Amino acid sequence: MDTAVPITSTPPIPHQGDELMPGVTASPLALLLLGRRSDPESERGVDCPGDLPATSDPSLVERARAAKERLGDRVFVLGHHYQRDEVIQFADVTGDSFKLAQQAAARPQAEYIVFCGVHFMAESADILTRDDQAVILPDLAAGCSMADMATAEQVAEAWDVLTDAGVAEDTVPVSYMNSSAAIKAFTGRHGGTICTSSNARRALDWAFGAPATGGRGAERVLFLPDQHLGRNTAVLELGMSLSDCVVFDPHKPGGGVTAQQLRAARMVLWRGHCSVHGRFSLQNVRDVRERIPGVTVLVHPECRHEVVTAADLVGSTEFIIRAIEAAPAGSAWAIGTELNLVKRLADAHPDKTITFLDRTVCFCSTMNRIDLPHLVRSLEQLAAGTVQQRIQVDPSTAADARAALEQMLALP
Numbered sequence: 001m002d003t004a005v006p007i008t009s010t011p012p013i014p015h016q017g018d019e020l021m022p023g024v025t026a027s028p029l030a031l032l033l034l035g036r037r038s039d040p041e042s043e044r045g046v047d048c049p050g051d052l053p054a055t056s057d058p059s060l061v062e063r064a065r066a067a068k069e070r071l072g073d074r075v076f077v078l079g080h081h082y083q084r085d086e087v088i089q090f091a092d093v094t095g096d097s098f099k100l101a102q103q104a105a106a107r108p109q110a111e112y113i114v115f116c117g118v119h120f121m122a123e124s125a126d127i128l129t130r131d132d133q134a135v136i137l138p139d140l141a142a143g144c145s146m147a148d149m150a151t152a153e154q155v156a157e158a159w160d161v162l163t164d165a166g167v168a169e170d171t172v173p174v175s176y177m178n179s180s181a182a183i184k185a186f187t188g189r190h191g192g193t194i195c196t197s198s199n200a201r202r203a204l205d206w207a208f209g210a211p212a213t214g215g216r217g218a219e220r221v222l223f224l225p226d227q228h229l230g231r232n233t234a235v236l237e238l239g240m241s242l243s244d245c246v247v248f249d250p251h252k253p254g255g256g257v258t259a260q261q262l263r264a265a266r267m268v269l270w271r272g273h274c275s276v277h278g279r280f281s282l283q284n285v286r287d288v289r290e291r292i293p294g295v296t297v298l299v300h301p302e303c304r305h306e307v308v309t310a311a312d313l314v315g316s317t318e319f320i321i322r323a324i325e326a327a328p329a330g331s332a333w334a335i336g337t338e339l340n341l342v343k344r345l346a347d348a349h350p351d352k353t354i355t356f357l358d359r360t361v362c363f364c365s366t367m368n369r370i371d372l373p374h375l376v377r378s379l380e381q382l383a384a385g386t387v388q389q390r391i392q393v394d395p396s397t398a399a400d401a402r403a404a405l406e407q408m409l410a411l412p
Contacts, residue, residue, distance in 0.1 A: 067379035149272035150225035152182035165259035170219035188404035225272035277302035299336030
């Protein structure tokens with residue numbers, strides 16, 4: 001596996017008040033991206049006050065272990081597959097976003113659910129757990145760029161466009177788990193369902209299926225917010241053509257599509273993507289095949305369509321893990337997903353050649369905000385009786401979002 005190149009940080013940009021430098025005023029978006037302002041409707045720019053112990057502190061591991069032992073069964077720590085090893089070692093359960101939310105709901109005796117993942121995951125856990133359980137996100141700035149690409153206001157405006165085109169009544173929203181609670185609530189209010197990367201086909205089969213067989217009988221699906229998962233599932237698993245899909249761009253008038261295009265479409269794909277999986281290219285696939293003879297290319301369905309069609313296998317994080325575990329010794333694999341998971345798989349299977357599909361570093365920057373100092377702080381605060389960094393979804397939003405999540409659980 002290629003050695004990661006160290007990344008050096010750039011010095012902070014000087015500023016005076018709201019100026020990036022004397023005489024230059026920053027836009028609200030620039031300030032948001034710099035973390036100097038917050039947007040309650042977004043996962044970006046969220047302040048997370050409090051001093052953190054230095055990352056070089058050699059006592060961090062022992063402090064985390066001691067705090068977790070003091071809490072005992074009162075705390076349940078969840079770790080997403082893309083988390084750092086230093087965090088994963090303290091997880092009671094590891095998995096993808098939905099598995100972890102389910103695991104949280106299955107632990108009613110735990111007062112505290114510490115979710116080592118990103119914001120939308122913690123929201124889902126809060127929706128599925130009891131009101132008296134507190135879901136903690138160790139760093140509130142651990143958001144998701146994909147989830148940020150679809151706001152409730154944008155989706156409401158898109159639905160108005162579909163209504164004006166006369167197609168809303170025949171359209172069912174299907175939203176990826178990687179979405180905010182507000183988007184899940186929109187989906188629930190409009191009779192749709194949530195899906196994961198492993199059950200996206202089942203979700204679409206249900207949406208398009210005849211009412212007599214328990215389906216919704218939709219003419220088309222509004223798929224949020226990842227265009228690649230929607231396109232790959234529709235074309236490669238349901239047999240649709242690329243012409244059956246149109247991309248709705250919330251930053252263009254009318255989504256950048258005509259009413260006629262919407263009427264003709266079967267899949268209305270939101271213009272969103274994963275910043276990690278979207279980096280992989282067709283050239284990456286070609287390069288690794290030249291570099292490693294006989295390599296099997298295994299990628300996540302959030303990758304671009306040309307990458308997925310060039311790969312040998314496509315599947316969710318859980319699928320990727322199972323495929324590597326079942327692979328014979330001596331086999332060679334190039335994996336297109338987040339680097340923490342690929343490195344962990346390589347370390348766990350030294351009898352196989354496992355490499356990262358892209359030769360450049362590709363960590364999920366927001367997932368990596370949950371580090372050992374943040375985890376230590378959360379555990380020590382909870383052990384001292386202080387609850388901070390709690391994620392709470394308002395009851396109305398939670399009720400609608402729960403309806404969409406429960407529909408996913410009921411998928412045939």
